[in-house]
Amino acid sequence: MLQTLRPALVLFALFTLLTGVIYPLAMTAVGQTFFQHAADGSPIMRDGRVVGSALIGQSFSRDDYFWGRPSAAGSGYDARASSGSNLGPTSQALADRVRAEAERYGVAAQDIPVDLLTTSGSGLDPHISPAAALFQAQRVADARRVPIETVRRLIGTHTELPVAGILGEARVNVLELNLALDELPAHEGAS
DSSP: OHHHHHHHHHHHHHHHHIIIIIHHHHHHHHHHHHOHHHHTTOEEEETTEEEEETTBOOOOOSTTSOOOOOOOSTTTTOGGGOOOOOOOTTOHHHHHHHHHHHHHHTSOGGGSOGGGTSOOSSSOOOEEOHHHHHHHHHHHHHHHTOOHHHHHHHHHHTEEOOBTTTBSOOEEEHHHHHHHHHTSOGGGOOO
8 A cells, every 4th residue: 555655645745846836936936037017916106106007997986087997896996806797788787887887977878988888807907998088088188177189199198009900909098097197297287
């Protein structure tokens, strides 16, 4: 029995060491050496402190900020509760949620870009479409008392294009766009 058990225990210890210690340490070293920003969670820094991640959305509700997609993750953008809503097209709960989002914008649902009414698969998406950003531009410009062209220019400079021109869609990171709004010089105000 010992002859049968001994090789199994040696292999168990060897693979535990290999896959539980050596491999994770090697991947951590590679990540921190070559991809530190991504390995650390793609933090967005302002004034020496982390204000968010480029990978996780945040909730904005003031009129002088762009609003992101609704979140289905916990009580809103909770990375510990990341998931979609599993609500189907015949769901009354989904219809009620879309109606509530449309009321927030003050227009009919069919006139609002769909990404402002629906959650993403993870519930944490930090991006909106350029159309969704442009849809909100007038509200933000009015609230900040800046020319609409200033806001449109910011949207343009913060629009990320598809990878290699073909993978994904154009998108705007809401947190980065809102931080850029906060950095507008005072002289650009007054419209």
